[in-house]
Amino acid sequence: MMSFIPVLGLLVCIKVQVFAGSTAVTPVFVQKGHDVLLEVRKDDVPEKFVLFLWTFREDVLVTFTPKSEPIVSERYTGRVEFSVENYSVKVKNLQETDSGLYTAQVTTNKQRTVAEYSVTVQDPVSPVVLTVDSVSRSTNLCNLTVTCRTQDSHISSTFTCDTQTCSQEEGERSKVTASGASLQVYLVNDSIICNHSNQVSWTKNQEQTKIWNFWPRNCGSENLSAGFSYCLVKTAVFSVGLIIMVSAVIGVHLMETFKKKNQEETKKQ
Numbered sequence: 001m002m003s004f005i006p007v008l009g010l011l012v013c014i015k016v017q018v019f020a021g022s023t024a025v026t027p028v029f030v031q032k033g034h035d036v037l038l039e040v041r042k043d044d045v046p047e048k049f050v051l052f053l054w055t056f057r058e059d060v061l062v063t064f065t066p067k068s069e070p071i072v073s074e075r076y077t078g079r080v081e082f083s084v085e086n087y088s089v090k091v092k093n094l095q096e097t098d099s100g101l102y103t104a105q106v107t108t109n110k111q112r113t114v115a116e117y118s119v120t121v122q123d124p125v126s127p128v129v130l131t132v133d134s135v136s137r138s139t140n141l142c143n144l145t146v147t148c149r150t151q152d153s154h155i156s157s158t159f160t161c162d163t164q165t166c167s168q169e170e171g172e173r174s175k176v177t178a179s180g181a182s183l184q185v186y187l188v189n190d191s192i193i194c195n196h197s198n199q200v201s202w203t204k205n206q207e208q209t210k211i212w213n214f215w216p217r218n219c220g221s222e223n224l225s226a227g228f229s230y231c232l233v234k235t236a237v238f239s240v241g242l243i244i245m246v247s248a249v250i251g252v253h254l255m256e257t258f259k260k261k262n263q264e265e266t267k268k269q
Helices: 004-016 211-219 221-227 229-268
Strands: 025-031 036-038 051-056 059-064 080-082 089-091 100-107 111-122 129-138 141-149 154-161 166-171 174-176 182-188 191-197 202-204
Touching (some): 059 080, 141 182, 141 191, 166 182
Parallel strands (some): 025 111
Antiparallel strands (some): 036 089, 051 059, 080 089, 100 111, 129 141, 141 154, 154 166
């Protein structure tokens, strides 16, 4: 009981003491309901120390003292695991209220901060749905306007296609949603992609929309066929050339056969 009193005194002093030493803050993003492992470099912890603490805001998570078992604060019992080998801690089942600054502090003749983590707990992003708003035709171009919609936001963009290629011309390409996530719409290999992501999760539209699927139905099949006219001409020329060449070979063969037959009949006479 007597040995606990000096430790308690140290804890009280730490609350009001100006810390000596500091370290860079490491940002960490964790998905809601998952765990986070907070570590310190073993070289930063001296072999002989008086007290080692992990704190969250004003709360103490774990207390390490030499030759004593680590003590987990009552409110974190069952939620915190620790290692006496490297003084790391794992905080389990994080919720949004667990976002904040986690600090590791070691005390020898003075107190020093050896690790700091700025933890942000985020929900996974909601699904994103792609809808086609309109398809219009102007001259030899087809304009396709789409919207990517999530639970709390949406983004619209227009793609313009000619007979050969498509490009993203108007509207938004990306935005930050109200929840801090990123919402993007873009074109990959003729497919329109909606991407919804944050630092802990990402999702995209389930069905990839091939942009060419809207061309013949909504912009006129004559425009689509025009894009393939050159290919059709090449195919026709090749086919005609092949027929002529095969016919020539057959003709030469027949002439040779007919010539040999006439020569044999002449010899017999």
